[in-house]
Amino acid sequence: MSNCSHCIMKRFNALKTLSHDELERFSDHKTSLIIKKGENLMTEGNSINGLYCIQDGKCKLTKLNTNGKEQIIKFVKGGDILGHRSILSEEPVGLNATALEDMRVCFIPKGDILESIKDNPQFSLNLIKNISLQLSQANTAISQMAQKPVKDRLAETLLSLEEIFGVDNEDCIDVILTREEIANTIGTATESAIRLLSNLKKDGVIDLLGKKIKILNKNALKNISEGY
Amino acid sequence: MSNCSHCIMKRFNALKTLSHDELERFSDHKTSLIIKKGENLMTEGNSINGLYCIQDGKCKLTKLNTNGKEQIIKFVKGGDILGHRSILSEEPVGLNATALEDMRVCFIPKGDILESIKDNPQFSLNLIKNISLQLSQANTAISQMAQKPVKDRLAETLLSLEEIFGVDNEDCIDVILTREEIANTIGTATESAIRLLSNLKKDGVIDLLGKKIKILNKNALKNISEGY
């Protein structure tokens, strides 16, 4: 099985401050798992006892609203970690993590993580920074959801998806989402999302190739996202 | 000047795990300040080098949107702490903290806080839990802003305001907000907020006594907040 001290994950995030010894310890205790598209890596309300390192693949973090609708809170990809908030706060997981494509994930038991937190203040601090950044981004999201019209939020979301996932060899945003998932990200009805995407295409701002979306005019999108 | 080890603050939050010695150190270095209604305790984008303990008074945490509108993210009252996120993440403050009434606040220099974080893992952990809880609440807020109609959000907000601030001797929610501030909390136009408040009053769910709001039927509000 692969070794944590050689893993690409350690180049990212909080994990980059871990010593060789700590990574070896992780290696000895970790389990690798494959999450198939559509399956849940974490489920809202459940407790977990470890940290997930996303090796490969993409997932969405969602919340089920009281009205039964799914809200997508965040997208996660290879190199990201999941579950640290729950470990640190000793609370159940707050979001569902659902695979958007097949994923390769490593699971590192809570005990090892807590040990590193105790031994390695820098690791601990990096986890805190990660959570703080998420809080900061969440506050921005609240503001935008509350005050921006759907069209602006769609533009914003498309830019952010390209930022997160990059583009493929045809310059399309490198993630496959259904129209419903896009709608659940910006908080609108699926039909509205479809209509606004069609408008953006008609205006030459984006191109739609099946589920693939290509941004043609980033500046125009940026303007729309700011209400112009 | 008052002494931290006798302060009511230490009954709350992360501070409750601090030792007598730590509190004495805080006491020696702290400064007390009065923030007048309308003044800012913290300002978005500025850096701070310490922790604020709110002794008394209320404030709103806001974010200025790209469209120039103010979004209220959170309300803060006596017993709460502010600035720990910025200290821990070593980033500028993300939100404005504006006094809703005159406030008494203590400021404890960053150095003392960082020392306690190093010495006292439980203190550190409690700060993390505080930030984690905020993140969890923020995610819920995103979902509600994105998916619930304004009426539901208003009902939700009224319940939450009573939860946070309690009621005065006339059973009114114990905080004075302008209609504009209520609108900026739920993310709507001031006129819409006014109209929906009037409707709730007409339906006998709340009573409006000037700026004071009294919840008459908590169950009805709860139902409205959930879309019934």
Next chain:
DNA sequence: AAAAATAAATGATAATTGTCATATTTAGAA
């Protein structure tokens, strides 16, 4: 490959929400 199921697209219409205008009330300053 054909059939069935799911997703996307579009029109028609209704409901929600925002904007502008204006009146009324309240709070603050001279």
Next chain:
DNA sequence: TTCTAAATATGACAATTATCATTTATTTTT
């Protein structure tokens, strides 16, 4: 107090967004 400014309230209307119905396209299953 009296004046002035600001906040609240309400109507009229426009813009945005949701819902429902239906068609077309795409994906999945048999």
